Amino acid sequence: MKDFSHLDAQGNPSMVDVGQKAVTKRTARARSLVVLPEEVMTHLESNDIQTKKGPVFQTAIIAGTMAAKRTDELIPLCHSLGLDNCRITITTDGHDAIVDCTVSTEGKTGVEMEALVGASVAALTIYDMCKAFSHDIVIKSTQLMEKSGGKRDFKREA
Template structure:
């Protein structure tokens, strides 16, 4: 009986200890979750595209000054040897027409319609959009430079222009081979806003 009583007491102590540890762990977990939710709420308040209720909203730029805005973006498309064999001079000829010239037109059209493609982007009247495509080895390098006088930046226009030009290169070259890789699309620089940016 004494042995049984000792065993029972030991089990009771273990249960109490386990419950205490579990409650402590639970309390610690809830404390961490609470702080994470607070940090998330704080971060959401910093998002300019969210209103006070967390709903998506276009940023009001009415009070901003009109400045000269510029941006430059780049996309790199890697083509295989079979496709590069069709490169004559500075372009690739296909049954659809010259690849790079068509890509320049497509990229320019897309840059002008960025507000229709990217949610909550402002409608901007671009004053200039210039796309240049060069080759380096098996890479077709697309650079899109845009500018305007406005109250908000034009980096999305530059990125969309470069991206769609790269996609057009893919579309027009896939008849030769699908071994095509759009390796990167990145912003190179932007000027005219509160914070300028230039990639080293």
């Protein structure tokens, strides 16, 4: 049975000691799915939703990028990481907005949480900017899709 990595021998919260780990290229991609009702989709033009507040997806990309860079301020036991890259894309498929956040760094610990936070905040921004049209927006899921560069690589089958 595996132990929780963020608990010490006495069961107290503890940051993982990465001091002895090797620096490697770390990447992760997370995805959030946002279900948009017809009242929102009617405002889709040129691959973005246009509102009085501005272009929704462009704003969500900026918000998600800012959040990914500040993950250690939001998740208490995350390490502070300087990201080499953060790329967020938002596409639509029917009534779904698909938010993909891919992050990378050269470091001693992974960037899964940064990718998950970036995708989550981008999804929340879509909700915030579109709630004037409908409160029936649903953030259906947020999940890690793939990661590489640590003890083990992971890739979720689509």
